[in-house]
Amino acid sequence: MNAPVKPLRRTRIQTEKRDLILNAALEIFSTHGFRGSTIDQIAEAAGMSKPNLLYYFRGKEDIHETLIEKLLTTWLEPLRELDDVRDPLVEIRSYIRRKLEMARDFPRESRLFANEILQGAPRILPLLEGELKLLVDEKVQIIRSWIKAERIAPTDPYHLIFSIWATTQHYADFDVQVRAVLGTDRGGEGRFEDAARFLENLYLDGLRPKT
Amino acid sequence: MNAPVKPLRRTRIQTEKRDLILNAALEIFSTHGFRGSTIDQIAEAAGMSKPNLLYYFRGKEDIHETLIEKLLTTWLEPLRELDDVRDPLVEIRSYIRRKLEMARDFPRESRLFANEILQGAPRILPLLEGELKLLVDEKVQIIRSWIKAERIAPTDPYHLIFSIWATTQHYADFDVQVRAVLGTDRGGEGRFEDAARFLENLYLDGLRPKT
DNA sequence: AATTTTTTTGACCGATTGGACAAACGTTAG
């Protein structure tokens, strides 16, 4: 009967059910946003009653917060891996590939994040100005050193990173639009390979004809 | 006392108040999404009572629908203007500039659209598969002709368009994140000029060093 | 098997939501 929310030790059922709830909540939150989602929806998607769900989480906010926290750790992983052990162009190409794979494999996480940012990042603004900015600033230094060494063309490192975020996450966040425009024939899973090839070409050589 | 919603002729007050409401609704919808916004919020932002607002629109859905319709006509204008009278690279550069200007001058419209797509485009999917796809297909033909004539490097026209949408709208939709990362010093209005310069370089020549 | 602990649920609550309505208030044309 006692407080089940923050148990020092978790029972088997608790870990299982919490995961079940978080998965259902990710589905709902990522497609309707925070305010557009209801606890009842999440409970139904998780196959349990609302009071039962509230036995495992303090409330709607608690679920969302847990989800966002879990997301952010894995979300920035690709950028963390960007370092200067390999050739700069190979490094950037790898980063694009990894981000594109995340858009393909974790579209719900991408949309959850997009929803949060779109609405002014009310819950994670401090994190963006702190942890995220620090990480980006660090990688910007690496890119600057590449430019100084003339290993890549001179360019704005911040906007380079923004453009990679934008182009890759687009395939998760705007998936409906992408599929609608590509149509049934080209809208299959092959679109991610096409996107990877296109972005690779774009970031390496741009559009200007060689001849 | 009669139906004020679809009057054949509109009084001066009706046009004024409808505009006032639509402007307020754009502000609210674009930052909270459809379900996250309330009629009371919109009414307050428009400086009138809820029943008064409902005198001018049939309901929440009606306002949103009017907003989306009005948005789509102007939103695709830059793409419509893309033709092959000028040099392909100039044409693409102009398109990027125009889209970037729209992200700067109409961020609320961009976010309204992003919200709609993020949530699966429940209200405008037919339009995406119809009107939008037709327009894109038309422009894809132009780009293909450029490639065939070797006036731009061979590339995937669809993903080229997607990447331009993504990179430009990013500055409206993810504005909070962009500002947070750039910090107070570089986050001013100059960021749009920086972005324009970066994207121009990227799309023309890519990152590979010249030497 | 008996008991303790964890899990699940039905019923309920106050607050907020989108919207209806009639009455009051303004405006304006005759």
Add this chain to the structure above:
DNA sequence: CTAACGTTTGTCCAATCGGTCAAAAAAATT
């Protein structure tokens, strides 16, 4: 001036919201 029409608002309503609670059911412990 006044009747007709356009505009505004206070009040109300049913539905839905997030969340509580006590009690039943199931599991785990002894």
